[in-house]
Amino acid sequence: MDSLNRELMFNMYRKMYLIRKFEQKAIQLYWEGINRGALHTYIGEEAVAVGVCSALEKGDYVSSTHRGHGHCLAMNGDPRIMLAELLGKENGYCKGRGGSMHIADLDLGVLGANGIVGGGIPIAVGAALALDYKNTKKVVACFFGDGATSTGAFHEALNLASVWKLPIIFICENNLYAISTCVVNAVALEDLAHRADAYGMKNKVVDGNDVLQVYEEARKAREMVLTGEGPVFLECKTYRTEGHWVADPQIYRQRTEIEEWKKKCPIAYLKKNLIHLDPSYEKELYAIEQKVDEEIKQAESFAKNSPEPDPKDVLHYVLV
Ligand SMILES: Cc1ncc(C[n+]2csc(CCOP(=O)(O)OP(=O)(O)O)c2C)c(N)n1
Incomplete structure (x- = not known):
């Protein structure tokens, strides 16, 4: 963990808490x-986005999913503009027309959330082709869920990326469920990482609730893909501790399972490890939490006080 320093670890803590x-x-x-759109939260999975994005460099890109808030915030997305988008306001990332599943910020390298399961994967491969073609020495981090690994687009895109040796890291967020379907009922493999074997792609299983491990593996993967030897596939094993979407009754899983995974909270885990490293860090982490709490208050106030789109402009920026 030589690459890890105090500032980086604190920053990862800040982003997960945010x-x-x-x-x-x-x-x-x-x-x-007040927030009337669809909402799929990233609670419980924070270490994946933060670990991976902390290993990226300026000029790298990420592709996201329908569960995309974590990816955008990990890439330094603005929580005020994100929340305004969720509330359908004119100051939002998509001027209130897109909602939770269409947030993008190309300046930050966020290619966009995507309501189509697996839809971000070919987009990420296209972006990686462009980076390669321009010889940029930059990479794409492509996030998707366990369910997305059973789409045709996933297999076609992985194959092409491997054949063309593109600079892309595929990150499977295996949170065990695709809506109500447990992964064991959908895929006859213990580790989804082995799906990459079919495309001759290096792959690794990672503890997706340990941000330091995710960071380290993503950092190594970034170096590897830049050697031109082709993509790397990381399967991050994690769990969403909330429902698939905000009003999901979750009748497909046991409460005890959820409680067990809550004990593996990635934020509490990093906090415990940092305080173990140096007890004086507790105070500093508390200060970080206070600052983020304030940032969220400001985001709420910004979003609530932002103007609604004018009804006469409602079809602007929308393909009809
Ligand atoms: C092409 C397509 N098929 C089905 C759906 C409906 N759908 C929305 S989310 C989801 C499950 C996705 O599961 P996974 O890829 O594991 O991601 P997670 O929700 O667990 O983050 C499905 C089937 C969709 N949005 N797009």
Whole structure:
């Protein structure tokens, strides 16, 4: 872990805590009837986005999913503009026309969330082809769920990326479920990482709730793909501790299973490890939490006070 320093670890803690608080605020606003769009939260999976994105460099890209808030915040997306988008406001990332599943910020390298399961994967491969063609020495980090690994687009895109040796890291967020379908009922492999074997692609299973491990493996993967030997596939084993979407009754899994995974909270885990390293860090982490809490308050106020789109412009920026 030579590549890890105190500042980096604190920054990873800050981002994971920010994602958690952002999602909790989005849920609260949903039940208050203020956030009316679809909402798939990233609670429990924060270490994956933060570990991977902390290993990226300026000029790299990420492709996201329908569960995309964590990816965007991990790439330094603005929580105020994101929350305004969720509330359908003119100041949102898509001027309120896109909602949760279409947030993108090309300046930050966020190619966009995507409501089509597996839809981001070929887009990421296209972006990697462009980076390669321009000889940029930059990479794409392509996020998708366990369910997406059973789409045709996944297999076609992985094959092409491997044949063309593109600079792309495939990151499977295996949270055990695709809506209500447990992965064991969908795929006859213990590790989804082995799906990459079929395409001659290096792959690794990672503890997706340990941000330091995710970071380290993503950092190594980035170096590897830049040697021109082709993509790397990381399967990050994790769990979404909330429903598939905000109002999911979750009748397909046991409460005890959820409680067990809550004990493996990636944020609490990093906090415990940092305090173990140096007890004085507790105070600093608390200060970080206070600052993020304030940031979320400001995001809420910004979003609530942002203007609604003018009804006469409602079809602007929309393909009809
Ligand atoms: C092509 C397509 N098929 C089906 C759906 C409906 N759908 C939305 S989310 C989802 C499950 C995705 O599971 P996974 O890829 O594991 O991601 P997770 O939700 O667990 O993050 C499905 C089937 C969709 N949006 N797009």
